[in-house]
Amino acid sequence: MKAIFYTTIIIFSAFLTVPAQTAKNETIKLAAGKAVVIDGKIEETEWQDASAFELSGGGRVFLKHDGEFFYVGVRGLKKGWSHLYLSQGETANVSVLHASAALGMTLYAPDKSDLWQPANPFVWDLRDRAVTDETRRKMAAHLAKNFWAANNVNMTDSSEIEFQVKPRSASDKTLYAAVVYASDAKNPQFFPAALKDDTLKEELVYGQTPNDLKFDRRGWAKIILETKKNNSK
Secondary structure, X not given: OHHHHHHHHHHHHHHHOOOOEOOOOOEEEEEEOOOOOOOOOOOHHHHOOOEEEEOEOOOEXXXXXXXXXXXXXXXXXXXXXXXXXXXXXXXXXXXXXXXXXXXXXXXXXXXXXOOEEXXXXXXXXXXXXXXXXXXXXXXXXXXXXXXXXXXXXXXXXOXXXXXXXXXXOOOOOEEEXXXXXXXXXXXXXXEOOOOOOHHHOHHHHOOOOOOOEOOOHHHOEEEEEEEEEOOOO
């Protein structure tokens, strides 16, 4: 019994400390893997086939997809909140997905001066404080309505957030993504390492929607969702 217990600890520890790649605006190809249950727990059985990267400033981000949904797991150094920035294909529009004590979303689009303007303030939803059957129904409804869902930070006592995203275009398998995790909006952790644009702007990280932002996808991760299967077990 002890041998089985120690083996489990070793395997899970390896998952937690898997060497991260350096992603400075590089292309990341993700083979299709297993689905993830969104509950705020980045568990080895669900995420072992993910690509793992360090957050600049500490923490880790995990990326994967299952052929239908794109998943992002974010692990901070302590309890905080997270932004997932997404842009698909050649469109310049940027979806800002915010997970804190509630979930919120806004869309930024460039104006004639190439400054990004928000389409709407964040509208907050899913303030549930535990993962229950009712919460799961709400999360499924949020996913169906908004193309994404996540756990909020009060559903668990951890510093882990899981995002589930339905790509807006099934035919376009290229996503541009950036991740910000913050316990303090003045000093957020982020991915990829080349991120230097207004994804890090303090007001935006706090959940406000300032005007005249500048986003530069050349510093984001370019992610290709491949149709081939990931053979990781």
